[in-house]
Amino acid sequence: MSMMFVNDSRGDGDAELVWDKYFEYDNKKYSTNDFIENANKNFSPQYEGQKANYGVDKITNQFDDVDFQKAGIFSSDDESQPYVTRSNWQETYGKRIRLTANNAFKKAQENPSVETDDIEYPKYDQLGFYEGVLDFDEIKLIYLSGKDFNDPLWDTLLDRMTWEETCYLLQVALRHTRGVSSIEAPSSSQQNGALAPIHQRTYSELPSQSGFRGFAELLDPDNVNQPPPVFVCNGIVAATYNTELIERLGYNGIYGLGVNIHRGAYCGRTFEYYSEDGFLTGVAAGYEAVGLHKLGVFVLMKHAILNDQETHRAGLNVWANEQSIREIYLRAIQIAIEIDQEYTPNPVLGVMTGMNRAGAKWIGGQGFINTVLRAEYGMTSFAVSDFNSSRPYMSPIQGVLNGNDLPDGNPAGNRSGYDYDGNDIRFTSYAEGYGELAWHMRAAVKNVLYTVVNSNTMNGIAGDTKFITITPAWEIAVPIITRVSMTLFIWCASGFGLYFVYGLVKDIVLTRKGRKEKTN
Known part of the structure; x- marks a missing residue:
């Protein structure tokens, strides 16, 4: 029989070499980041009353209005219903939450009218110039290619545009961005579908020269009636756990990638989305976006955010608390943006918002695009709505005021220019007395043009290229x-x-x- 003896005497090790897992609590670390600090430090207001970094100087709650317990529009009995919690699985898991619609809820869903102000409008139709090593020319979009998002030359370019061109660019964007003659900006075509273009033909409501044409009609007219080829579904893509392979998947732009979360196996868009995990979804989407950007394709991830069912999705009120939104549903977008920023010189990773409401507000008018995606994550591309030619609650005016730059459609043209609440949704109607809106419109135009100029839309375009609208x-x-x-x-x-x-x-x-x- 063998026996083992243990020497219980202490050794002569150096305790200072042992890693200490105890740290002093640093509140600042968890309330801000480098982007927020730099944005506030380097801020220079463009108009009186403009807030630095969309009013965000620290990371704080941005979704209290989406939390039915904090929105302040339901009865105390409704607000007292608990979310699912690990501390009480038995009584919260699978329990149906019931909310009673009331006048406050109805009021909260209305689009507010735009208030008049005395803010001076931006400059329009101002002749400006670009001076390079070999060039001295009138300012044109091509000269902004590769420039930083905050380069002062952007102001020179935006000053060159007219008010009419600004309105024209922002009013209609069904699968395309419109061209701008004064700065020689071409139109661009985006294909809809996270896996492949889902529309072979041109939409009947748009002329073929509008900028959007069906993918097959544009490139393969002889086979326009054939089903389009598609990539493998994103669930399979994520299951490879292979970032190098995902990056090799590789339009001017694409209405994708699908970054909603798998909440159930039978969601109508499960095939477009990567997984039930926010981290895995973000990593997969981020590296696929990097691969697409190497080919000059800009990416608009969809549907931001909380669009996780197809049934009755138009106008659906979705309720969630800050923790679940940030840890699950926004996490995928955050990670994708961070990966793209690390590997792409001029990041052009944007989002498509949904048809749903976050709480009582249409998601594109809730504000998170500015206060979170741009102010916290540093997103520099544009945001486009989901299809919007017959959904007046998705106001393009409220969209621009809250970061949703373009409508995927022509909402004003199909509703005689008004939303459900009687508000004018034609940008041309705000030519005087709405200075703050005008500056938001300018910002939206910049987001769009920054994306276009850093994409393959500009392939073959030089300083002497002319665009003529016929x-x-x-x-x-x-x-x-x-x-x-x-x-x-x-x-x-x-x-x-x-x-x-x-x-x-x-x-x-x-x-x-x-x-x-x-x-x-």
Whole structure:
């Protein structure tokens, strides 16, 4: 039988060489980051009252209005219902939360009107110049290629645009960004689909020269009716756990990648999204975006945020607390942006927002795009809405005020220019007395142009390239003919109506006259 003896005497080791897991609590570390500090330190206001870094000087709650317990619009009984918690699985897991709609909830869903102000508008239609090593020329978008997002030359470029061009760029963006003649900015085409272009044909409501054309119609018209090729579904992509392979997956831009979270196996978009884990989703999306950017493709991750079901998704009120939003649903976007910033010289990773509401507000008008994605994460690309040609609660005006730069559609054109609450959603209507909105419009234009100029949209474009917008005669004639036809129709209808009333009155008079004569 063998025996083992243990010497319990102490050795002569150096305790200072042992790693100490105890640290002094540093509150600052958890309330800010380098981007926030630099943004506030280097801030120079463009107009009176402008807040530094969208009013964000530390990391704090930005989603209290999305938390039904803190939104302040429900009864105390409704607010007392608990979220799922590890401390009480038995009574919270799987429990249905019921909220009672009331007048406060109804009011909270309304789009506010834009308040007038005395803020001076930005400059428009100002001639500016670019001076390089070999070039001295009028300012054009191509000269901003590779420039830092905060380069002062951007102001020279934006000053060159007219008010009308600003409105034109921001009002309609169905699968494309519009060109701007004054700065020789081309239009760009984006294909919709996290795995592949899902539309082969041009949308019937847009002329073919609008900037968006169906992918097959544009590149392979002989096979326009064939199903498009697609990448493998993103769940399989994430399951490789291979960042190098994911980066090799590789349009001007793409409405993807899908970064929502798998909440259930039967979600209508599960095939577009990577996983149920925010970290894995962010890593996969980040490296795939890096690979796409190497080919000059800008990426708009979707659908930011809390868009995790297809059924009744248009206008759906989604409630969640700050912790779950940041740890699960925003985490994927944060990680993807950080990876892209590390490996891409001029990051052009943006987002597409959803049709859903975050709490009571449409997600594109909630504010997180500015206060979190831009102010905390440093996102420099643009945000586009989900498809919006018939959903007036998705106001493009509120979108621009809160960081959602473009509508994927033409909401103003399809609703006679107004949202559900009677607010004008045509940018051209705000030419005077709305200075703060005008500066937000300028910022939105910059986000779009920064993305376009750092993409393959600019391939083959030089300083002497000219873009000329050609409007066919039929496109000019159609609205004129439509108006004339409607006018004639109204006149004819009015004439017929008057004739009908005249005949009716005449019949009544003759009938009464006949009865009177018969009586006599």
